[in-house]
Amino acid sequence: MKRRFDNTWAVVLAAGNGSRMKAAAGVRKQYLEYRGVPLFWHSARTFSRIARIRGLVFVFPEEDLTAMRRRIKDLFKTDDLGLRFEVVAGGDRRQDSVRNGLSVLPRECDAVLVHDAARPFAPARMVQSLLDELDNGAQGVIPVRAVTDTIKHVDGRIVCATPDRSRLRAAQTPQAFERTVLEHAHELAEEHGWQVTDDASVLENLAGLERADSCEVRCVEGDPANVKITTPEDLERLREPKTTVPCTGWGYDVHRYGGDRPMVLGGVPIAGAPQIVAHSDGDVLLHALMDAILGCIGQGDIGTHFPDTDPAWDGASSAILLREVLVMAEKAKARIVHADLTVIAQVPRLAPHAAQIRRTVANLLGLDSGQVNVKATTEEKLGFTGEKKGIKAVACVTALREI
Template sequence: MKRRLDETWAVLLAAGSSTRLRDAGGGVRKQYIEYKGVPLFWHSARTLSRIAAMKGVVFVFPEADLKHMRRTVKDLFKTDDLGLRFEVVAGGERRQDSVRHGLEALPRECDAVLVHDSARPFASASMIQSLVEALEDGAQGVVPAIEVSDTIKRVDGGAVSETLVRSELRAVQTPQAFVTDILRRAHERAEAEGWDVTDDASMVERLAEVRIVPGEAANIKITTPGDLEALKQPRTLVPCTGWGYDVHRYGGERPMVLGGVPIAGAPQIKAHSDGDVLLHALMDAILGCFGGGDIGRHFPDTDPRWDGADSSILLREVLVLAEKAGVRIVHADLTVIAQVPRLAPHADQIARNLGRLLALDPHQVNFKATTEEKLGFTGEKKGIKAVACVTALREI
């Protein structure tokens, strides 16, 4: 039976000591190593923010770093607003202690939680979305898992005692997703009964079934000095450009939303989905970067599933397609054309939200609004239109 999740949060673990990596990282803990201009943990936070259901993140850092990291996270949100609520708390001696501290910081209404290691910066939004969907489909807990390629043997001292059946084995990754209540109860039992585990699923397995979804080979954990090479891996990239255009008529039943931002007092829109003309143009531009057709092909207005659909969720689907095609968006330039409403007061908020949805920095997103000097259907206040130009790099 489908479960409605109203408040999904993540606990992002960045409280490890990084003993094996500190020398290779110049004495810096691995979660703080700079990668593409920001600390490693911030890459996971960005990816989590691209999940439509995600409402907030609890960052867990070493207690000794807490004061400094509270300032750091606030500064990061000022320059790269993820559109999420957040808390910053101190970790504990063990990983499970750090998770427990993170759970204590969650709001009371949080009904689902993802626990993720910041040392796994390459987890994709599409994989994380599959975890959320598994919870919505009724799972109490769900983990990403990949098949084991090596033969695994149980040993006793210096001798093999058993060869395990490889087809029955999986290597699990993070994020791991749970109904919040079951994870809290598992941690309470662990404290009361002295459990010592290496991941949260190991606790929840004792109380409820934990399901799996396909993990990703690229979702590696930065653990040893050799793993740092993954942060330097060269890729062959070619530039590509996509262009999008969309129009909506006024006089409908949908409140105006532009770039995921509600526009109070604006004319209502006639549309099958939520009528976000800006995100519709943006999606077509993204699809154009890899020959993906248009949104009419992917989300036809004859399909009742898209009746009133949130366009930010549709954008997430398009971004998954782009990700699978090896496309990385690097810039978006968007313009709304309308005589009414006046959009200047909303421009900054729209630009910030577009940046969050696309996981881009502010300088990579440009939003403009203009009129057509009372000419044409927009000038006659009959409707609104938008154009978008997206620049991307595609792996070959």
């Protein structure tokens, strides 16, 4: 029989104790954060992408209820899913938590999804396939995966039998149900004292009391990504894979002539050159290089880290400051692979010093000389450098950064 359920709600079960995970991670597993939000919120986002889902019921431990109501409201303020929602306390057993979730569904709700918050990666297309199967006449639908391991029936340490795994499937959530059928099944479960581990089991037990075809549970293909975070080892699934990406930083610095600092460029003293006005040693080339490195790691500029108001850096060697910046880069998991440096000045003439500057900078960076380029140019007697009032430098640094 073809029909359509247009007012579906999802019950997100986040009421478990998760004692093993709490001992390992310090919080219940449903509250673990992944990409900046709790695990249960990832499932909520998935449900919000399915047009016929109209609302969410979040089920939390009773002692956390007040705090989690505030948390849900805050999450909706910053990430409005466009759905109605309810927050309710769970029970002692999973089936009690489901029953509590069902009790707050609005009257117009005609189908319900029941989902474990510890499965944050359920894909929307799989959820849609569950609802499509409900439309095709099923009272209950579950996602399943083929069992790849050989399964044994055991009694203590004794193997009793080996079932045919071709007929075995591992069940996942969310599981989809016609709302009235699931509510009726849970009423009978309470009346008869059934102990079940998922909601499909409630309908299976119902089939033993009533006509089997009136509470048929069908299955659709589950998804390998729809894993359940159960043990501390499963936390590794939440760790983002590390990726190495190229990044580029650009640096610029300028100093006036006429001070009392002898000119140093790239760590190399330049004999006979004009003296520099500077707080540190005035190495304009290393200053531009440091700014470029800081640009690669998003750490501001050298004025932020080595302000000219700090007497600790008065007359300091820029090579020492560069080592500090390289430590910052290492902590940010950035590896410098190339530096292209240009000095702009009318005087002094830098061609005789370029090779030595290149070798010195390469040594300071721990690179081969082929990974460093040093150029010098004038501005054709234009501007303050052309008028021999000062010197400037620019630097472009390429790095590989693990993120």
